[in-house]
Amino acid sequence: MKVLKFGGTSVGTAERIKNVARLIVGRGRNIVVLSAMSGTTNSLVEIADYLYRGNISGAKETIFALESKYTDTVYSLFGKNTFADTALVELRGIFNYLRSFTPESFGPVQEKEILSQGELMSTLLMSLYLRQQGHICDVIPALDYVRIDNNGEPQMAYIAQKLKSLMQRHPEAEVLITQGYICRNENGEVDNLRRGGSDYTASIIAAVIQADEVQIWTDIDGMHNNDPRYVEGTSPVHELHFEEAAELAYFGAKILHPTCVLPAKLHNIPVRLLNTLQPDAEGTLIHTTPATGTIKAVAAKDNITAIKIKSGRMLLAHGFLNKVFETFDKYRTAVDMVATSEVGVSLTIDNEQYLRPIIDELKEFGTVTVDRDMVIICVVGDLEWHNCGFESKVLSALSDIPIRMISYGGSNYNISVLVGKDDKIKALNKLSSALFNG
Numbered sequence: 001m002k003v004l005k006f007g008g009t010s011v012g013t014a015e016r017i018k019n020v021a022r023l024i025v026g027r028g029r030n031i032v033v034l035s036a037m038s039g040t041t042n043s044l045v046e047i048a049d050y051l052y053r054g055n056i057s058g059a060k061e062t063i064f065a066l067e068s069k070y071t072d073t074v075y076s077l078f079g080k081n082t083f084a085d086t087a088l089v090e091l092r093g094i095f096n097y098l099r100s101f102t103p104e105s106f107g108p109v110q111e112k113e114i115l116s117q118g119e120l121m122s123t124l125l126m127s128l129y130l131r132q133q134g135h136i137c138d139v140i141p142a143l144d145y146v147r148i149d150n151n152g153e154p155q156m157a158y159i160a161q162k163l164k165s166l167m168q169r170h171p172e173a174e175v176l177i178t179q180g181y182i183c184r185n186e187n188g189e190v191d192n193l194r195r196g197g198s199d200y201t202a203s204i205i206a207a208v209i210q211a212d213e214v215q216i217w218t219d220i221d222g223m224h225n226n227d228p229r230y231v232e233g234t235s236p237v238h239e240l241h242f243e244e245a246a247e248l249a250y251f252g253a254k255i256l257h258p259t260c261v262l263p264a265k266l267h268n269i270p271v272r273l274l275n276t277l278q279p280d281a282e283g284t285l286i287h288t289t290p291a292t293g294t295i296k297a298v299a300a301k302d303n304i305t306a307i308k309i310k311s312g313r314m315l316l317a318h319g320f321l322n323k324v325f326e327t328f329d330k331y332r333t334a335v336d337m338v339a340t341s342e343v344g345v346s347l348t349i350d351n352e353q354y355l356r357p358i359i360d361e362l363k364e365f366g367t368v369t370v371d372r373d374m375v376i377i378c379v380v381g382d383l384e385w386h387n388c389g390f391e392s393k394v395l396s397a398l399s400d401i402p403i404r405m406i407s408y409g410g411s412n413y414n415i416s417v418l419v420g421k422d423d424k425i426k427a428l429n430k431l432s433s434a435l436f437n438g
């Protein structure tokens with residue numbers, strides 16, 4: 001059994017929904033995970049924001065626009081018939097529910113309920129469409145089995161047990177459909193796995209049912225070896241190690257949500273990235289045994305701030321680094337790159353929310369300098385230290401670009417360099433020429 005996840009753009013229009021329906025039938029009894037149609041979750045966020053601000057007419061306007069979009073989708077999907085009528089009745093219920101919230105009774109619990117509606121509408125439309133086409137499918141409600149604990153972590157044992165019993169409900173169903181992203185928390189309230197979390201749902205499900213494979217269907221033919229928005233002639237990477245995929249996802253390859261890889265990796269379930277617009281393309285297979293001894297891809301992460309703390313005394317004296325890191329920990333700010341010398345340490349963050357108080361505290365340890373608008377360029381591949389020459393290839397490709405920091409050896413899979421934002425595109429292109437087109 002496989003888990004097939006289709007993202008927002010894959011179900012973004014009636015035509016796309018029809019296309020996905022064609023892709024999911026006839027491939028065996030798999031579990032299909034759907035995101036909200038593209039733009040929907042953003043609209044739901046907007047509605048919640050209006051309600052928080054007490055702006056009822058703003059909320060109503062966004063609800064109205066969203067409802068019109070879904071009504072149009074229903075007619076293009078079904079035509080005018082009983083399937084369309086059923087869909088419209090159900091959707092009307094959802095939009096009336098959205099309209100029922102008032103600023104007085106509005107809080108985080110209600111916000112999560114609003115955010116969950118997009119995925120619910122996707123599974124509604126897909127299941128009705130499949131039925132109209134004469135297929136038997138069962139919708140397994142994510143809210144009945146995906147549960148997170150107080151730390152937002154999935155409760156795997158609970159999910160496994162619940163899902164397995166729900167899956168037995170309709171043995172005749174050709175496909176099982178469920179919602180990505182949405183779940184319940186320990187209090188039983190509606191919650192979610194954070195934006196982009198449908199990939200995570202797919203990976204969690206695959207882990208608990210020990211699926212043969214997770215397929216993440218998007219509208220690009222796999223993970224590319226560089227960013228196609230900035231570099232011409234990029235090509236899909238056919239195979240990646242889980243660690244390489246995680247580095248790439250984290251460092252900006254938008255195709256896969258970074259947390260997604262983890263449950264699949266822990267349970268050793270291959271993840272395949274496929275393209276709904278070109279279903280026969282090979283895509284990218286993420287597993288434990290890809291080719292070794294090669295550099296696979298380059299990615300960039302924007303909006304990075306570098307902070308240097310230069311100490312008058314011996315930096316690496318006992319306890320110094322610990323104090324520096326404790327400061328970041330205190331302000332719940334994650335550190336990405338680190339470089340140390342005998343007299344100073346530089347590190348990067350991608351969240352400036354607490355930059356001011358962090359700097360104030362760090363000043364107790366030495367002179368602090370901050371460089372903003374930096375970009376991490378991350379080179380990913382089999383960079384185990386016995387492989388000779390990769391570091392020099394990367395650095396010589398960047399020989400005429402000022403480099404603020406270099407980090408290598410933290411994992412076997414990555415070399416990261418920090419450059420100014422104006423040098424990003426040049427750096428990505430130079431690396432492509434040197435590493436992939438040479």
Ligand code: ASP
Binds near residue numbers: 035036042118181198
């Ligand atoms: N619909 C949610 C979002 O837009 C989850 C997802 O698409 O993965 O963030």
Ligand code: MG
Binds near residue numbers: 007008196
């Ligand atoms: Mg997504």
